Amino acid sequence: MSANVASRSRPRRDALAPLKRALCRLGFWCLVLVLGIYAVFPFYYAIITSLKPSSALFDVSFWIQSFDLSNYRSLFAQPTFVRSIFNSVLVAVCVVFLALLLALTAAYALGRVRFRGRGAVLVIVLGVSMFPQIAVLSGLFEVIRWLGLYNTPWALVLSYTIFTLPFTVWVLTTFMRQLPHELEEAAIMDGATPWVTLTRVFLPLMWPAMATTGLLAFIAAWNEFLFALTFTLTDSQRTVPVAIALISGGSQYELPWGPIMAASVVVTVPLVVLVVIFQRRIVSGLTAGAVKG
Amino acid sequence: MTEAMSSIESPNRSGGPPRGRATRVRRQRVRAAWLFLSPMLIGLALVAGWPLLRTLWFSFTDAELNDLAAARWIGFENYLLYEDGIWYGVLADPDWWNAVGNTLYFTAVSVSLEVVLGVIVALVLNAKFRGRTLVRAAMLIPWAIPTVVSAQMWAWMLNDQFGILNHALMVLGVLDAPLAWTADANLSMWAVIMVDVWKTTPFVALLVLAALQMLPSDCYEAAEVDGIHPVRVFFRVTLPLITPALLVAVIFRVLDGLRIFDLVYVLTSNSASTMTMSVYARQQLVEFQDVGYGSAASTLLFLVISLIAVIYLYLGRRQLGVSR
Structure with missing residues (x-):
């Protein structure tokens, strides 16, 4: 300038x-x-x-x-808060693994193979990423109760795939498309099956993209609120965002601001550390997901 | 998998593959593609497709949360019903229309502010200066903070008696008396907008920044040689070139704004002056246990959003690579 x-x-x-x-x-x-x-x-x-x-x-x-540090001490003295941190970590890690596993195979099919209906599948994936969560709330509630997952972290692992999966599929597909053709041709010439091609040839090259999308999926799952609020009932099953939101459950004028802020810091510090360390990756993942989508 | 592998003859390395083998490999690949897609498709059907259909079905029934199985078909009564001279249903509920108005107002104002601020932030981050990486990391912090946490942080800063914002504004002489930002019906929507702008401007800024960094430098060199004022260069060269990226950001933000729930719910709970469509629908669904009525509201919200999404998909089809 x-x-x-x-x-x-x-x-x-x-x-x-x-x-x-x-x-x-x-x-x-x-x-x-x-x-x-x-x-x-x-x-x-x-x-x-x-x-x-x-x-x-x-x-x-x-x-x-x-x-x-008294606010932090009183916070960690509550077993339900410690428990909710554990739930959040469990849910976020499981969601990342599930989304990456399903997205990797899907991305191979969508990114490397030409077949009829590929465009339709891509449109469905993109459409699901635009779903308002509230639109599936009652139907998903029924599915979760039917599967016997109500008021467990597994209900959240299942329901969070609705917003992590489309995104991971999309980014991994764009990444998969950019890899050179020669790699795969050599594998096909050697008679490798698609599964072997995916796991032996592409997987080692996919780690950077998987780290990026996994990170974004982790952040999304860690931050989610609506499903976590609706599909869990008891304190011991809650995730941290719900726990923090419900600390204010008492009267409007006597909120325990000290512990609320301490809890906020505890939840945010891991994310801030991740963001500062991986900022380049996060930026590239965000823009790949959005600009190319 | 093993069956497919055994059907391939030993590879013919010296020349190109014979024609018959090529089509077999192709067919095998297409079959494998669908096999690879199936887990994801089943997953999406389980968490998105089927629940959406069920929500649609519930919206035509009198379902209650305690006993979903007892739902009976009642037609359009949840949407609109005329009985004894009075209209009933979501479409006749003034609270619903209040929620629609709030949501549209919130989306329009916050997205406009985010776009303007996002472009400014992106221009700053695009300039080369010392500590740029640090500032960019700082910009990412609001984006990474969970919405619930940012709502609580701002609720504390906006607190009417002890909040730092009131304190600062009174010290500066802007205010005579503290304002109840989150409780006052005239201010609470602005409090929500303020927090949302703070939280999501970085997202817009990053998208715009990515577009800025891909711009060709020769336009700028030409403009510089001709001695054109930077502001003019921005409006004549930069803005038209980043418009596609800006539109993508706007669509994403509009879709997010229309379905906003957590920020409003935590910052102002179920207050009527900030109630959005998602908050309204959830209140009916979970707090009033009226799944039929709440599903009707959710379905309406879904229709609005899918209309916008379809327009976007139509406009952006070329970018998708579907036509390729």
Whole structure:
């Protein structure tokens, strides 16, 4: 931006150009600063709130003034909260494995084989990804009760495939398409079956794409709320988002903000760490899923 | 699998494969393709196709949550019924139309704000500066935070007595008295919009950024040589070129906005001033246990969304590669 401004200036305005450039740069950095603070501040504020003792909770402050872990201690003293973290991890990990397993074979078929009905299958997959979750709520409720999964984490593993599977299929298919033809031709010439081609030739090349989609599926499953709220009933079966939402179940005016913020930080820290480490992958996965979809 | 393998003769390495073998391999591949697709298709049928049909069926019955099996067909009564001079049903319920209005208002305002802000953020991230990776990671944080958590974080910041936003605005002299952001009927929708914009602008920004990074640089070099003002370059060159990506982002965001549930539910619970179509449908389904009526509302929402999705699929068919 600043380079544009500088190169535009005519020779007779040379004296003003450095000033103008400096102003431009200053404005740009201000914008960066504002955006950065806007993005991070709510999370930062949750962290400092969670570190306050309950006596100081209602004094507004912008900086860390105390380092009191009592909110975290009381949170982890509740067996139901620890249990809900365990449920969340279990559900998210199972959903990732299930979605990747089903999506990998489907992506091979959709990405490497030309057959009639491929377009229709792709349209169905894309259509399902646009489903409003509420539209399947009553029907899915019936299926889950019929399978005897109501009020268990397995109900969530099953129901979360509705939004993780279309997405993983879509991204893995686009990735599979980009792999060179020669690989597969060599395998076919050697008489390898499609299954052997998939597992021996493609699978080793698919790990980056699978890591990306798996990560996104994990985040989606970790964050889901509507199904988790509807398909579980008792505290011991809940996932963390539901547990956090229901901490506020009491009266509107006496919410335990300290523990709520502590729980929020506990849930978010793993995600923030994942995002910071894998940001390049996440960005490429998100844009592959959306731009090419 | 093994049967298929044994049907292949030893590979003919010296020349190309004979014609008969090529078609057999092809047929075998197509068969394998359907076999490979079947687990996914069965999965989708189980969690999406069948439940959707059941929801549609329930919407024509008097089903209750406790005893779904006892549902009886009652026709269109859940949708609209005229009896003794009064209209009944979802389509005659002012609460439903209030929810429809809220949802449309929320979607229109938040998506517009997200697009404008998202483009600005993307332009900033597209510029080369020190610490760009850090700022980009920071931008991803709101996107990664669970919606429930962001609702709670903002609920605390927006708290009427102890919230930092009221505090800051009063210190700056903007406000005389604290505002009840989430409880005041006139403000609560704006609170929801504020949180949603905060949370999903990064998504829009990333899509736009990906499009920006694929732009050809020669247009910009030409514009620079001609001494055209950057703002003009943006509206004449950049914006038309990123419009496809922007449209994709808008469609995704519109579909998400129309089905929004968790943010509204956690931030303002079932308050009438923010109730959206999904919140309305779930309230009928789960809290009032009226599966028939709630399913009718869900079906209507599904119809609205699929209409938009069909338009999108129609417009974007070329991108799909279906025609290939």
